[in-house]
Amino acid sequence: MTERGDGGFDLGDGQRPDPDIPSQAELDAEDMAELAKRSSADRDQTGLYPVRRGDPGPAPIPLVKHAVGCFWAAAVAGAICMVYGFLNLGTIKDLLYTRLLDGVRDDPGNAAPEDQISGISSTFPPVMLVLIAVFLAVEYLLLVNTAKHNSRGVRNVYLSVVVVHMMCIPIGIDLLFAYDGLSVVIVVLGWAQLVLLALSALCTLRKEVNDWLPAPNKVRPGTGFGRR
Template identity: 40%
Template sequence: MTVPNGDAEHPSKEPDPDRIPTQAELDAEDMAEIARKSKDSEHRDRYPARPVDPGVPPLALTRDARVAWLIAGAACLVWVIYGFAHVSDITDLLADRLRPGLEKVPDVDPAEKAKSMAAFWPPAFLIGIPVLMALTWPMLVAIATKHSRNLRNVYMSTLVVLLLFVPVCADLLFNYPGSPRWVWAMAWVQFGFLILSILMTLRSSVGQWLPPSMRVRPMRAARGG
């Protein structure tokens, strides 16, 4: 018995170059292409590529913001030096100022409590504010050298914290009838130039030079099986 040739009975099916795809096939290809482009676009938005050469940093960042910071730092140094030189007198003045407000507090010795609080706050301000101030300088420099928008945000947030404490420090340490007004004014000079430094980093030229901010997208819900 002759075995029939399998190739003769089942010829291989080759794609017909003249065959017209069905509408369902065309729709499936379009949907796959749209899904691929959407995924690529989402990846680019979430992880934007950094430019190889961002160009020269704007002067508002490398000059104006730094000059404002340096003036604020010099003013801070002036009142810090004065504060340490007269810390004993400042402590006594602050204790006298706090005592009347503690007289109505039950089970508290107003004199001792006022003395305890007055012994804490002057050194805390005289050490904490300049230390925090010093930490912001490398942040400001790194904004330009690292080309980082996130560092700018950290820099501004840190200065905002400083701006909350400087007026309180000026009032508690230097706002007394016998204290020289120029020392009190130095704290406010620092306050004003810190604000100016923030404004310089927010100029449009700086915003255009820095990389675009990453948009936070909500997490997709897991699809059921």
């Protein structure tokens, strides 16, 4: 048996090896292709899930002081509104009932059914007041854990919750406190809470904060839910 120049072997007496058995050169080529494929997959995996930094350093001032300070100011404003609302809960229910009843008379097509007005005016105010505390508690935990765990994902959830909270504030102000018989100071505090929450959220988007947080995962074509 002698080796040919193409990496195969002659068995002697003019016999050729089985054509189904790959030559050494073909095996080497397959190995190289497999290694190249694995290297490409490893690079893609590294790009999608970058290695987390060991020590990001102390949290930046805009996150731990400015954002937190604005949040606490918003929390104080929200707490005052909540306490005032519970102290005047009976009055707020009566005022809301009257408003809803007027809506039935003035625009029955777009108003709540008259037989449901009593239940709505009794249930809606306390639920909205409790939601103030719920929103603030969730936002505080998210904001603190953003700095504690150096998490971009937690920061993004904080921003989402703040946006939802800010959308609810004008509705709450209008339905709970925008009456002649109630203090206008509470309305001002409600709008102040909205502005302060917006400032807190903007502080978490400062360049110093984005540079300190880990890089976001990259989304490559073909890596979505539709990939087969």
